[in-house]
Amino acid sequence: MKHYVVRPVTGRGWALTIAFVALVVLGIWPVIEWINRASLFLGLPWIAVWAYFIVFACCAVMAIGNRWVEDVPDDE
Secondary structure, three states, X not given: OOOOOOOOOOHHHHHHHHHHHHHXXXXXXXXXXXXXXXXXXOOXXXXXXXXXXXXXXXXXXXXXXXXHHHHOOOOO
């Protein structure tokens, strides 16, 4: 039987998977409810600051993943 879900096999792969899943969890409603308040941070509402954090953190995790993938030699 074929498996359609590819799981990471290295420690780096698991670390990136956990980091990305954690960022997805930080961007869903229960966490956003804790962040959404009426005060401002540097002139921005906290929800906007949180959205910027999530976007930049996802970009950072993907950039780290690309660096780590480059370090792995090809099987060919």
